[in-house]
Amino acid sequence: MSFGDIFENYCRDDNLATFGRFCYGVTVILTFPLECFVTREVIANVFFHGNLSTVFHVVVTVVIIAVATGVSLVYDCLGIVLELNGVLSATPLVFIIPSACYLRLSKERWNHSDNLISSLILALGVLVMAVGFVMTVLHPQECSHGKEMFYCFPSNVSVPNSTLPP
Numbered sequence: 001m002s003f004g005d006i007f008e009n010y011c012r013d014d015n016l017a018t019f020g021r022f023c024y025g026v027t028v029i030l031t032f033p034l035e036c037f038v039t040r041e042v043i044a045n046v047f048f049h050g051n052l053s054t055v056f057h058v059v060v061t062v063v064i065i066a067v068a069t070g071v072s073l074v075y076d077c078l079g080i081v082l083e084l085n086g087v088l089s090a091t092p093l094v095f096i097i098p099s100a101c102y103l104r105l106s107k108e109r110w111n112h113s114d115n116l117i118s119s120l121i122l123a124l125g126v127l128v129m130a131v132g133f134v135m136t137v138l139h140p141q142e143c144s145h146g147k148e149m150f151y152c153f154p155s156n157v158s159v160p161n162s163t164l165p166p
Helices: 015-047 054-074 079-105 113-138
Strands: none
Touching: 015 054, 079 113
């Protein structure tokens, strides 16, 4: 059983969970253009030195949308994508990059007593990133998309005798 998607833990006939799913879908739909803009700007700055003609602007946008749509259509369960994103993006952002910047800007050596905590956090971040990557690749999360939970079936729910009519 996978708990990657919190809404899969609710029964299909739960109206409040269905409304939550709807709100989450609207949020994703409205957030995607923001991510598309950021990706397009990074591509424009890295590969085209910030100068995109109108034609290339449209082409790059269409390619980004096509790739994202293709990935979403090919894979039913994107749990491994989210795991890799967390391991390879969030861990460096939270642990590695700030510690490395602090150590780089510090006037003391990395093993000085003032820098020991930052060095420890940096080493721990690298360890978490490496172990998380290896564990994600070797033991990927199983996808339970579309499966109804056992407690959603009336035959699996036990009813105390005191509530039954005589």
